[in-house]
Amino acid sequence: METKRMNATAKWYSNRLRSSRRGFLGKAIGAAALGGFWAEDTIQAYQNNVRTASKPSDLKITDLRVAHVVGAPMRCPIIRIETNQGLTGYGEVRDGASPNYALMLKSRILGQNPCDVDKLFRRIKQFGFHARQAGGVCGIEMALWDLAGKAYGVPCYQLLGGKFRDKIRLYCDTDMSRDPKVYGERMKARFEHGYTWLKMDLGINLVEDIPGCVTRPLGVTQRSSGQTQHMFTGMELTDKGVELMADYVGKVREVVGMDIPLAADHFGHIGVNSCIKLGKALQKYNLAWLEDMIPWMRTDLWKQITDAVDIPTLTGEDIFLKEPFIELCKNHAVDIIHPDLASSGGLLETKKIGDAAMEYGHAMAMHFAGSPVCFMANLHCAAATENFLVLEFHSEDVPWWEDMVTGIKKPIVDKGFATVPDTPGLGIEINPDVIKQHLAPGSEYFAPTTQWDKETSHDRIYS
C-alpha cells in the first residue's frame, strides 16, 4: 500500500516536472522517486548540473564591461553586467557620457545580488549628479532590472507594478532647415510615417544674423554663449526677432497643419523677458510645449514664464533624482516634466518622478537619445507610469539602430509607436556583429575591466 502511494506521488511529480521547462530535471526526479529513492542530495546533485538561473537568491555580480557605440546618432556606452549563474544584464550610460562613470562603480557592486536593485541603487546614487554625471548610476540600475527580470522570468514593467499601456507613443526629432517649408515637409514625412507627435528646433540662430533681431553686447553670439546661463548672456530678442521666429513657426504649421502636437526646443541662451515675448507670439500656433527655455534649476524664473505664456512649458532632461522634479511640480513652475531615464535615476526613480508629478497634476514626457538598450528601459518605465505622455526617439534616420539588438519583434519602432515586450528583463539581447561595426575608435567589444575591480574610497557621506 505504502509502495503504491509512493509510486503514485512519484508519477505525479514526474508528469508535472516533465511538462515544465525543466523537463530533464523532472524526468530525473521522477525516475529517482519511482525507484523509491527520494534523497534531497540527489535532487541537489541534479540541480548542480542544470542551468541555475532559476536561483535568484544566490545570484551574484561577477563582472561589468562596456561596448562603446558611436553614431547611433549619439555616443552610447552599453554596459554588460555578468553573474555567477551565466545570466547577463544590459544597461547604458547616458548618450555622450564617459563609460568611466559606470566603471568606477564596478567595485561597489561586485559580489552583490543584482535582484536587490533598490538597495544597490541607494548604495551608488551618491556617485551620480545631474546630466551625464548620472550616466553610470542609471546605466547600472537598468542592467540590474534586466538581470532581476531575467532571473525571475518577468518583464521589467511587471517588476515596477505592471502596465498602464501596451504601446508607447513616440515623438520624433527632425533635422532642422532654415527654410520653414523644407522643415515642414520633413516633419510632414514623419507624420505620414505614422508619428503622432513632432518636435522642431526653434533657435535664435534663425534670426541672429539679421540686423535688428537680437540685442546683445558686441561679440556675443548664441554659439559663444554656450557655457553662460541664459539670464547672464545679455542677449534679448527684439520685436522684429520675435515676429520673424513666430512667422517661421507659422509657415511650418501651414505644412504640418494645426492638429498634430508640435513641440519646440533649442531656443538659445536668451533672457527670461525674451522667452516670455516669444512664447506669447507663439501662442496662436498652439505648440505642444516650449522646452528648456532656461536652465531647469531656475524654478522661480520658470514660474514667471509658465504663468505668463499660454503654451505648456517643459524641462528636466538633465535632472538627477526625484527631488528637483518635485520642487518644480509643487511650485507649478513648468507644465510638463521631461526626465531622461539615463540621467534621472533609472527605471524605478523615473516612475517615482512620474508618480510625484501626477500628485501635483503634471504629465511626464520622456527625453531619450540612446541605443535600443536604454530605449527598452524607457518602454518599461513608460508602460508602468500612469501620467506618461510621449517618449522621444532620435534615431529614425539611423538604419542599423534596431539591428544592435535581437530577441525582440522587429520593427521595434512601428508607425510612431513601440510595443512593450513581455519577455523577461528589458527584453533584448545584444547583436555582437552590429555592435562591433560601430565601436568608438580605439575601444574594444566588452573588453576585460579588471583595473576597476579594486577601486575604493571611504564613501560615507556623513560622519
Ligand SMILES: [Mg+2]
Ligand atoms: Mg531638449
